Every structure is written in C-alpha cells, then in structure tokens.
Amino acid sequence: xxxxxxxxxxxxxxxxxxxxxxxxxxxxxxxxxxxxxxxxxxxxxxxxxxxxxxxxxxxxxxxxxxxxxxxxxxxxxxxxxxxxxxxxxxxxxxxxxxxxxxxxxxxxxxxxxxxxxxxxxxxxxxxxxxxxxxxxxxxxxxxxxxxxxxxxxxxxxxxxxxxxxxxxxxxxxxxxxxxxxxxxxxxxxxxxxxxxxxxxxxxxxxxxxxxxxxxxxxxxxxxxxxxxxxxxxxxxxxxxxxxxxxxxxxxxxxxxxxxxxxxxxxxxxxxxxxxxxxxxxxxxxxxxxxxxxxxxxxxxxxxxxxxxxxxxxxxxxxxxxxxxxxxxxxxxxxxxxxxxxxxxxxxxxxxxxxxxxxxxxxxxxxxxxxxxxxxxxxxxxxxxxxxxxxxxxxxxxxxxxxxxxx
Amino acid sequence: xxxxxxxxxxxxxxxxxxxxxxxxxxxxxxxxxxxxxxxxxxxxxxxxxxxxxxxxxxxxxxxxxxxxxxxxxxxxxxxxxxxxxxxxxxxxxxxxxxxxxxxxxxxxxxxxxxxxxxxxxxxxxxxxxxxxxxxxxxxxxxxxxxxxxxxxxxxxxxxxxxxxxxxxxxxxxxxxxxxxxxxxxxxxxxxxxxxxxxxxxxxxxxxxxxxxxxxxxxxxxxxxxxxxxxxxxx
Numbered sequence: 001x002x003x004x005x006x007x008x009x010x011x012x013x014x015x016x017x018x019x020x021x022x023x024x025x026x027x028x029x030x031x032x033x034x035x036x037x038x039x040x041x042x043x044x045x046x047x048x049x050x051x052x053x054x055x056x057x058x059x060x061x062x063x064x065x066x067x068x069x070x071x072x073x074x075x076x077x078x079x080x081x082x083x084x085x086x087x088x089x090x091x092x093x094x095x096x097x098x099x100x101x102x103x104x105x106x107x108x109x110x111x112x113x114x115x116x117x118x119x120x121x122x123x124x125x126x127x128x129x130x131x132x133x134x135x136x137x138x139x140x141x142x143x144x145x146x147x148x149x150x151x152x153x154x155x156x157x158x159x160x161x162x163x164x165x166x167x168x169x170x171x172x173x174x175x176x177x178x179x180x181x182x183x184x185x186x187x188x189x190x191x192x193x194x195x196x197x198x199x200x201x202x203x204x205x206x207x208x209x210x211x212x213x214x215x216x217x218x219x220x221x222x223x224x225x226x227x228x229x230x231x232x233x234x235x236x237x238x239x240x241x242x243x244x245x246x247x248x249x250x251x252x253x254x255x256x257x258x259x260x261x262x263x264x265x266x267x268x269x270x271x272x273x274x275x276x277x278x279x280x281x282x283x284x285x286x287x288x289x290x291x292x293x294x295x296x297x298x299x300x301x302x303x304x305x306x307x308x309x310x311x312x313x314x315x316x317x318x319x320x321x322x323x324x325x326x327x328x329x330x331x332x333x334x335x336x337x338x339x340x341x342x343x344x345x346x347x348x349x350x351x352x353x354x355x356x357x358x359x360x361x362x363x364x365x366x367x368x369x370x371x372x373x374x375x376x377x378x379x380x381x382x383x384x385x386x387x388x389x390x391x392x393x394x395x396x397x398x399x400x401x402x403x404x405x406x
Numbered sequence: 407x408x409x410x411x412x413x414x415x416x417x418x419x420x421x422x423x424x425x426x427x428x429x430x431x432x433x434x435x436x437x438x439x440x441x442x443x444x445x446x447x448x449x450x451x452x453x454x455x456x457x458x459x460x461x462x463x464x465x466x467x468x469x470x471x472x473x474x475x476x477x478x479x480x481x482x483x484x485x486x487x488x489x490x491x492x493x494x495x496x497x498x499x500x501x502x503x504x505x506x507x508x509x510x511x512x513x514x515x516x517x518x519x520x521x522x523x524x525x526x527x528x529x530x531x532x533x534x535x536x537x538x539x540x541x542x543x544x545x546x547x548x549x550x551x552x553x554x555x556x557x558x559x560x561x562x563x564x565x566x567x568x569x570x571x572x573x574x575x576x577x578x579x580x581x582x583x584x585x586x587x588x589x590x591x592x593x594x595x596x597x598x599x600x601x602x603x604x605x606x607x608x609x610x611x612x613x614x615x616x617x618x619x620x621x622x623x624x625x626x627x628x629x630x631x632x633x634x635x636x637x638x639x640x
Contacts, residue, residue, distance in 0.1 A: 133422065134533050134555055138466050192417035192449065198468035200418075200449050331534070332553045334423030334598050357631040361603055362426070364627055365433045 003043055006036045007094045014091070026079070030087025033094055041086075044093035045102065045118040051259065052114050054106045054146075055126025055168075057304045059084060061244060062126060062252045063105035064280040069260035069270035076101035082281050085110055093118070101263065108142050112149035123153065124160045124259055126252075128167035130190050130338075131301040132330030139167055139190045146171035160259055163221040166210055170195035173219065181258055182221035183251030184208065189302060189338065225254040230267070232258070238267040243278035246311030282401025287390075289403075290380030294320065294390035296404060298397040300329070302338040308391050309343040318388030319344060320379045322353040322396040329393045336362045344368050348388075350379045353396055376400070409435055409442040409617065410457035416446050418473045419499050422555065424463025426600030427494060430628075431459065431609055437623055453482050456489045458616050462499025464556075464598055467509045470498040474517060477502070483518050492616055493592045496601065497556050500586065500594035501525045508558055521587060521594065522564035528579060531557045536577060536597050537639040538570025538585050540608070547607035549573065551635040552597025560596075562587070569595050574639050590615075603628065604635050 010032040014025030033040045051070075053063045060082040067078040077099045079092035084105040093102055106114040108128070115123070125146065128139050136142075150159060150172060161172040163180035166188055172178050187207030194201045194212035203210045211217035222233045228250065230240050242253040257270040279285045285296050295315060299308040312319055325331050333355050341363060349370035351359040356372050363370045373379040376390065392400060413428045428444055435442040447453050449472075460483075465473065477483050483503065486493070493503070501507040504523035509515050517525075538550040550570050559579030562568075568578065569586030577585025577596055586595035593612060595601055602609040606628040614620055 130421065134553070138421075140466060140468070189417075190421075193468040193472050198471065200472055332422070332555060332599075334426065334553060334600055337423030337426035337429070337600060337603075338420070357627065357634050360627050361430075361631050364625070365426075365429050365603075 003037055003040060006033055006040070010036075010094070024081055024083075026081055026083045026091050027087045029094070030083070030089070030091035033090045034086060041090050041093055041114075041117040044090070044097070048100060048102050049263070050102045050104065050118040050120040051122045051124065052104050052106050052111070052118065052120045053124045053126070054108050054111050055162075056108065056129045056131050056301065057307070058126050058248055058252050059105045061249070061280045061283060062124065062256060063103055065252055065256035065274045065277060066124070066259045067103040068273045068277055069256050069265055070101055070103060070263050072269050072273050073265055074101050074263065075099040076103050078103040079105050080281070086113065089114060089118075109137070109145065111146055112152070115149050115152055119154050120157060121154075122158050122160060122259060122262055123150070124255065125162060125168045125172055126255075127162055127165045127303070128171075129188070129301060129303040130335070132332075134330050134332040135327065140195065143167040143171050143195055147174070150175050158262060160255065160262075163219050164208075166191040166195055166201065166218075169219060170216065178219075179223065179258065180219045180221040181223045181225075181255055183225040183247075183254060185251070223254075223258045225251055230254045230257060232261075236261075236267060238271050240271060241275045243275050244280070244284055245314070246307060248307045249311070279404070282397065282404045285401065285404030287400060287403040289376045291385040292318070292380035292383045293387050294376065295387065296397065296400055297389060297391045298394070299391050300394050302335050305339040305391075309339070309341065312389045312391060313343045315389045316387040318348045318350075318383045318386070320350045320352060320373070320376065320383075320388055320390045321359055322376070322390065322392040323351070323356065323359050324354045324393050324395045326354075326395045329395050333358045341366045341368055344370075348383065350382055352376065352379055353393065407441075409440060409459070410454065411442060411444045412454055412457040412460045413444060413446045414453070414460060414462050414499075415449060415473045415476070416463070417448060418469040419463040419465040421466060421469070422464045422497065422598040423600050424461065424496060424499075424598060427463070427496070427602040428461050430600070430603045431613060434606070434609055434613065434623060434625075437625065438621055440617070449476065455482070455485045455491075457486075457491055459612070460486055460491055460493045462493065462495040462502070464497035464499065470502060470507070471509060471515055473498075474502045474515065478518060483520055487520065487591055491591070492612070494602070494612060495592065495594045496598050497554075497596055500596065501558055501560065503592065503594060504560065505563065521589070521592065522566065523560050523562055523587065525558040525560045526580075527557050528559045529557065531555065532559070532576035532579060532596070534575055535635070535639045536575030536585065537573040537636065538577065538597070539573055540570045541567055541588065544605075544607040544611050546629070547605055547632065549636045550597065550601070550608055551604045551632060551639060552595070552599040552601045554596045554598070556596055569593060599635075604632055606632060
C-alpha cells in the first residue's frame with residue numbers, strides 16, 4: 001500500500017477515536033502507520049530538516065518553544081501533545097508533508113530509533129536525572145544509550161547540549177559538532193560519581209562546575225544565559241523573556257532561541273515568538289473547580305518537583321499537591337524524600353491523590369502544616385474562592401489538563 | 407546525652423529516598439523530647455566512630471563501589487560496631503556489609519565482610535511492593551511494608567536471622583523466601599519506601615534496641631500509612 005493511502009486511513013482511525021471520545025487518536029494513527037509501513041518515519045523524514053528534543057524534564061515545553069520560534073519563518077510539523085514514543089513521532093511526521101522542517105519531542109529511550117529513522121540535522125539534549133526508577137532505567141543506563149546513539153548521527157548533525165549536566169556532557173562530548181548551552185543550573189543529585197570512570201566527581205561549592213581526575217570536565221559553554229540575558233559565541237546578545245514562569249521556563253526559552261538560530265531565525269524574532277507562549281499542553285493552564293481557580297503544574301520526579309516548588313513559591317498562598325503512584329507516575333513513592341518541600345513552609349498546603357498519606361507523612365517530618373483532602377473539589381471547599389496552585393504527578397496532571405481551555 | 411545519628415554518604419547511597427529513614431527516626435526522637443543530632447557524612451569528610459545509629463542507603467553500581475572503598479580504607483564499619491554502634495542498611499548498603507556483591511560487566515566486588523552474606527546478580531530485577539512477616543515481635547505491626555528495586559539477590563553463608571519472611575515480593579531472593587538480616591547491632595533489608603517511615607513500629611524497635619523502652623508516640627499518619635500500604639499489598 002502506498003504511504004499516502006496508509007496515512008489517509010490512519011488519520012481516519014484517529015478521527016474516529018476522537019469522535020467517539022476514546023482518546024486524542026495520535027497513538028492509534030501512529031501505530032497503524034508503523035504497522036502498515038515500518039519504515040514510515042524514515043520515509044517521511046527524507047528531504048526534511050529534523051530537530052529532535054529529549055531529556056528527563058522540559059521536553060514538551062522545549063519542543064513547543066522551538067517549534068514556535070522556527071514557525072516564524074518556516075512551516076514545521078511537531079508532536080504537540082507530548083506523544084513522544086514511536087507512534088507519536090510517526091504521527092507528527094505524517095502531518096503536512098509539505099512542511100520542510102519537523103520539530104520532534106522524543107522519549108529518552110527512543111532516541112536511538114529516532115536518530116536512525118529521522119537522520120536529524122539538530123538534536124537538543126536537555127538534561128538527565130532520576131525518574132521513576134521502578135520502571136525506567138537508572139540515569140547511567142540512559143546516558144550510555146545516548147552516548148552510543150549519537151555516534152550514529154549523520155556526519156554534519158549538530159548537538160545542542162546542556163553544559164551544566166554531567167550526563168548530557170558525557171553523552172555528547174565525543175561528537176564533532178556540539179554547541180554547549182548553559183543556564184547556570186547548579187549541582188546534580190545523581191552525579192556524585194564521574195560518568196566516565198566512576199570515581200568521585202569533583203564539584204565546586206556552588207555546584208556550578210565539575211571535573212574528574214580522569215580528565216572529564218564541564219565544557220566551556222558557547223551560549224550562556226545569565227540574569228535573563230542570553231549571550232552567544234559571536235557576541236550575540238538578547239534579553240530572554242519567558243511567558244512560562246520559573247527558572248526552567250526561561251532557560252527553555254533561551255535554549256529554543258539558540259536552536260532556532262541554527263535555522264537562521266534572528267534572535268529577536270525567536271524571542272518574540274517564545275515570549276507569547278504561556279502554557280503548553282495544560283502546563284500552567286487554569287482550571288476552575290468549585291470556587292477555586294487552580295493553576296495547573298506538572299511534577300514527575302525530584303528535579304521537576306524542585307523546579308515547580310520554587311516557581312510556585314512566587315504564586316498564590318494556597319497550594320494543592322496531588323500525588324498518585326500509577327504505572328506512569330512510578331509506583332515507588334520514596335522519591336518524596338529526595339525533594340526539599342521547605343518552599344511550602346508558611347503557605348496553605350493541602351494534599352490529595354491516591355498517595356496522600358505518603359505525602360502527608362513526608363510533610364509531617366518536614367514540619368510543614370497541611371490538610372488532607374480526598375480530591376480537588378474537597379480541597380476547593382477548604383481554599384474557598386481565589387487562586388491556588390495545583391501541583392500534580394503525571395496521571396493526575398493528565399486527568400486535569402483535559403479541563404484546561406485551549 | 408545526645409543520640410547521634412550518622413547518615414553515610416547521602417550523595418552516593420541515597421538513590422531511593424533513603425534520607426527518609428534518617429529524618430523519621432530523628433523526628434520520632436524529637437517528638438519525645440529526646441535530644442538528637444543527625445550528621446550527614448559527605449565524601450571525604452570524617453566519619454564519627456562512636457555515634458549511636460548509622461544509616462547506609464541504596465545506590466547505583468559506581469556509587470556503591472565508591473562508598474565501599476571509602477569505608478574499607480580505614481576499616482570504619484568494624485570500628486563502629488566495636489564501639490557499640492548500630493547500623494541500618496538498605497539495599498546497596500546492605501550488600502556492601504557482606505563478603506561479595508556484583509557490579510556491571512560481570513564484576514564481583516569484595517565487600518566489607520562484616521556479615522556472612524554474598525550477593526549475586528539476577529535478572530529480571532526485583533521491583534515492587536514487599537510485604538514481610540517479621541521474625542520477631544513488633545508492637546502494632548503484624549507485617550512490614552516496603553518497596554524493593556534491586557538486581558542483586560543475597561544468600562546467607564552462615565546461620566543468620568532474617569528480618570522477615572516474605573509474604574509478597576522477592577527480598578533476599580534466591581528462593582529463600584526471606585528478606586534482610588537482624589543481628590544484635592545490624593539490620594539489613596531490601597525494603598526502601600522508606601522502610602522506617604512506612605513501619606513506625608520498626609522505627610521505634612530500632613531505637614529501643616539502643617535506648618530501651620520509649621513512650622508511645624501519637625503520630626497517627628504513620629500508622630495510617632502503614633496500614634494503607636499493608637492493605638494494598640495483601
């Protein structure tokens with residue numbers, strides 16, 4: 001069957017799934033395409049400039065920002081909904097075949113396949129940290145996968161890599177064309193030993209520099225984001241304003257500007273484009289439940305909790321934590337003890353979700369006063385009218401994100 | 407007298423929320439107005455030899471070996487035990503107290519040799535909820551609950567008392583149907599979760615071995631969590 005026909009049929013199946021409210025249809029469409037034409041992603045990537053984006057945290061947001069910046073001058077397809085496995089990538093590539101650029105979010109473990117299939121021109125490696133250890137691999141295993149996979153990149157491909165993350169540095173450092181980006185993130189809870197040799201890794205007191213006696217060290221960054229100002233290797237300079245709050249928001253925005261500059265988009269133009277994005281796929285979207293207007297935030301591992309708690313601190317007094325431990329959340333909740341919850345101190349804190357007892361025990365030991373509620377609606381009775389942040393783990397977030405008006 | 411708790415190398419052996427065990431025992435003491443101090447010992451820092459309770463947590467291969475090498479250098483853990491210190495060791499921390507443990511690439515690493523146990527690598531990994539029937543009586547706790555995630559499985563090479571009989575999960579594995587170990591000074595287990603948060607009775611039992619009988623503590627959330635996890639595993 002010709003690929004065009006396959007895509008037509010698969011899109012029909014996706015439409016049917018949406019029409020019958022079974023789901024977004026993205027996965028179904030992609031699965032059918034790959035079933036009928038296993039080389040579909042490779043065929044659909046030919047004659048296209050492909051950007052891949054991967055990392056433990058910030059994939060969906062970064063992909064949306066890079067797509068927005070590139071779209072100021074080129075037509076580009078992307079996987080908007082965070083569907084970042086084989087099927088999601090195939091579906092994205094099958095849309096608007098005339099678009100010369102594809103900006104694709106890819107799950108960390110799918111990177112080897114995505115590199116082989118799409119032969120990307122640019123690959124953006126964000127960060128690697130512990131994430132749902134009961135079902136995913138320990139950080140070193142993922143880093144090794146990346147390190148092996150990038151050696152199969154087309155010769156002229158470019159890696160835009162984070163210079164502050166030892167695992168990203170280790171995975172990317174042997175490639176010829178690397179642009180190192182730094183946003184000044186500090187320390188790394190999983191990198192106390194050297195990814196190269198296993199000896200204890202040296203960190204300076206601030207956590208802004210690392211090196212090892214084996215020679216492994218933090219590279220000198222080409223692009224640096226500092227105090228909202230992004231500076232490039234050729235004296236480029238632009239102020240970065242992010243529509244998405246928090247430190248990660250601004251660093252993702254800056255990185256997107258750098259990625260887009262490879263496609264000859266002027267910094268100013270990209271900067272204007274990323275500034276306009278304030279919510280991606282429900283993240284930082286608003287939902288009203290009962291009397292309370294909640295700002296929805298996703299947190300799925302210790303690094304993202306740390307980031308979210310610090311962003312939320314500048315928000316409203318009320319904060320609701322919703323923690324589940326389904327398969328997609330990770331069934332092990334012991335990571336709760338890797339998160340510093342002190343930014344919640346002094347706020348009105350309510351915990352909910354299937355594992356609210358685990359969270360409550362954690363907060364009790366941390367000395368943070370809180371109440372327990374069975375769901376968002378009961379919590380809203382306690383909050384009353386007004387604003388509150390709602391920080392949710394994966395499955396709770398996706399249930400609630402559907403309520404965000406787009 | 408201040409009760410001293412030493413958390414050994416949290417940056418190396420702390421992959422699975424191991425800090426929780428340390429924090430919760432400190433909290434349980436503080437709630438009872440028992441003066442206590444937590445010393446987190448980082449890499450390269452001096453290890454107190456005469457503290458009351460030492461914690462070793464879980465970690466990945468390289469980190470486990472790095473921690474083992476530091477402890478082996480000055481025979482630290484033997485000195486700790488000689489001075490009457492107690493040890494609570496989880497997963498990788500439990501394994502390094504034994505004779506051998508496995509590392510990537512089929513390597514066999516010599517441990518500290520303080521427990522007659524040896525650990526071998528078994529696939530698939532043991533991952534999931536664990537439920538134990540403790541081998542001794544713990545007030546208010548018929549079962550112990552935790553979460554395990556390890557590829558090593560451990561056998562006793564001499565007579566030892568396990569921490570519990572496995573009702574759900576793998577524990578020490580290798581067909582023995584038990585988890586962990588209890589000696590007069592050492593408790594080892596594959597249960598993180600963290601175990602002393604999920605099992606308040608065990609937390610107090612660990613403390614009482616050192617401090618004698620403690621007053622009951624009114625902290626119902628931990629009892630509630632314990633019952634919830636036991637129920638979910640049964």
